[in-house]
Structures are given as C-alpha cells and as structure tokens.
Amino acid sequence: MRSRTFRKTKETAMKKNILVLGTGGTIAGAAASSTNTLSYQAGVISIEQILQEIPSLQDLANVRGRQVAQVDSSDMTHDIWLTLVREINVALAQADVDGVVVTHGTDTLEETAYFLNLTVHSRKPVVLVGAMRPATAMSTDGPMNLYDAVVLAASDEALNRGVLVSLNDTINSSREVTKTSTSLQDTFKSPELGYLGYILGGQPYFYRYPARRHTADSLFEVDSLKELPQTEIIYSYVGAGRGIIDAVVASGAKGIVYAGLGNGGIPAPIQKALADARAKGVVIVRSSRASSGIVTRNGALDDDAFGFVAADNLNPQKARVLLMLALTQSNDPSLIQDFFRTY
Secondary structure: OOOOOOOOOOOOOOOOEEEEEEEEOHHHOEOOOOOOOOOOEOOOOOHHHHHHOOOOHHHHOEEEEEEEEEEOHHHOOHHHHHHHHHHHHHHHOOOOOOEEEEEOOOOOHHHHHHHHHHHOOOOOOEEEEOOOOOOOOOOOOHHHHHHHHHHHHOOHHHOOOOOEEEEOOEEEEOOOOEEOOOOOOOOEEOOOOOOOEEEEOOEEEEOOOOOOOOHHHOOOOOOOOOOOOOEEEEEOOOOOOOHHHHHHHHOOOOEEEEEEEOOOEOOHHHHHHHHHHHHOOOEEEEEEOOOOOOEOOOOOOOHHHHOOEEOEOOOHHHHHHHHHHHHOOOOOHHHHHHHHHHO
C-alpha cells in the first residue's frame, strides 16, 4: 500500500509533499445543473480530476492523489476505515510525505476523523475536508475547502495537533467537531470548545492545542484487525421500550452507547434492560442526546452500581468510535472509563 513516490526537481525541492486520499462524498458529487445543490450523486468525480481542476494547489505543495474509496459518506464502512488508516500510516512513515488530506462526504466525516485521530500514529498533519455543495454547482465550496486543507496539511503549525477537520475557513479538532446543519456551508462547528483556528488568505491561524491524547500518543492499533467489534447506538425518548436493546444484544453486540436524556439519564425500564445486557458482558456507555455538556460519572445514574461507563463530552457517534476501539483492548468498564477520560 505504498503511496506514489514524490519526484523532486529543483523547482519542487522546497515544497512540502502532500498526499490527497479520495473517498468520495459531495466534494466529488455531480448534479444535472449548476443550480442544483440538493439532488445530486455523490462520489462520482475522481480525486485525480478534482486535483487537476485546482492547478493552484501545486503552488502550495507537491500534491498527489489516490482514490481509496468512492462512496457517499452515508455508505462509509469499517472496512474502508481500516483500509484508510493503514494507507495513511504507511504514507506518513515515509520521509517524502509531509502530510495527508482526506476528501470525505460530510454526513459521517466527523466519525471517520475521530477514528483516524485515535489510530493514525504520526505527528504529521492529517486533514479531513469535504463540501456542502457538489462540484458541479456554480458556487461549489469544494475547491476552496480543498485548497485550505492543503494549506493546513503543508503547515508546520499543524504538526502534533491531531487529526483536523477544515471547511469554510475554519480549523476544528476531530474530537470536538460535529455537523450542525443539514445544508448550510458553515455546518461544521465545535459547539462547546470552539474552533482551533482559522485559515485566511492561505495562512492558518491557530489559538490552542487539543488537550486529549491522540495520534502518535494513542495506544490503539488496528493493523492486524480484520473487523471492529459490533457496537450500537440506542436513542432515548419518552415511552422507549427494551425491545431494541434485547435485539442488539441477541445480534452479538459487544457494546452499546445509550444516547440518554440530559446528563445521560435513563428511564427506569431501560435501566433494567441495560443492566441485563451488562450482565451478559455487553459494555454500556451513557452518552446524551443533548447537543453539548459532560455526561458525568455517577451523576444521573449510579454508574458504579450498574457497571456503566460515562461518555464525558463525546456525542453518541464519537462515543461509539472510542468504545469500539476500547473493546479491542478490554471489556472491563473501569479500564474503558479511563479511556474516556484520556481520549
């Protein structure tokens, strides 16, 4: 899985070498007309074609592309994740690769980014980027977003900041960012902790570092994994029954993230169902359906008594990513709770 070798000439010797890995998404999408920004087919334009249509990228760095997948991000899979992280780790271990950009659909971009944040083992920049409008739109945001992502990946300032997400002139930590709008271009935000910085005029401006462990300091190894543990998210609501919990346990789930109420609150009938699941060895993580805030241990529920794990401030989809990787190390709730405090 070696990436294409960068050939240095006298003109390119001083530039950084950036590998762009394409996975599809809206940034590679096409519609029937230039005014259609809603009904289009994602993931139909190759990464090579996208790069050719932005010649100014070569002024920033020696940029090369490779297609890893070509999907709408709603069809992203664990298999693609494992292929992608292995490709990135191999590439970044080479002296002639200074950074990686991944083009991705926006629907599941934050999950892929956080997975890579926990499994890429390099301090070199990794930047995920996408678009909210297809490449055929008269006002497509893809080219500028990709240009900024290459700026970021080629910058020394981005070293050792974990996997980054860059759209709409902003820089976000993959752990903290989430998609907040179905259609607006400024959809990616970090609601509680804010942006890491901005990209303006081809220059990144950083204001802080992520505080939690990531990338080169992460202990999660996936090189030998053929699959990730089955882990499900179950959403809380008034009148919720236990049927779905029993079903996912019967299907072989090793972990459940429960998107609870408020501070991870769980209705009494569901507490019994999750306790039964825990008794069968399933690891239960309490997250929240609220859009911000910390789910505190032994807050809304006695986690010690139930043997549950509190998700800290990870939203349900991010909590699931960490739980999956934690389950490759242990199914001990106390150790997994430590992972949630650390990552």
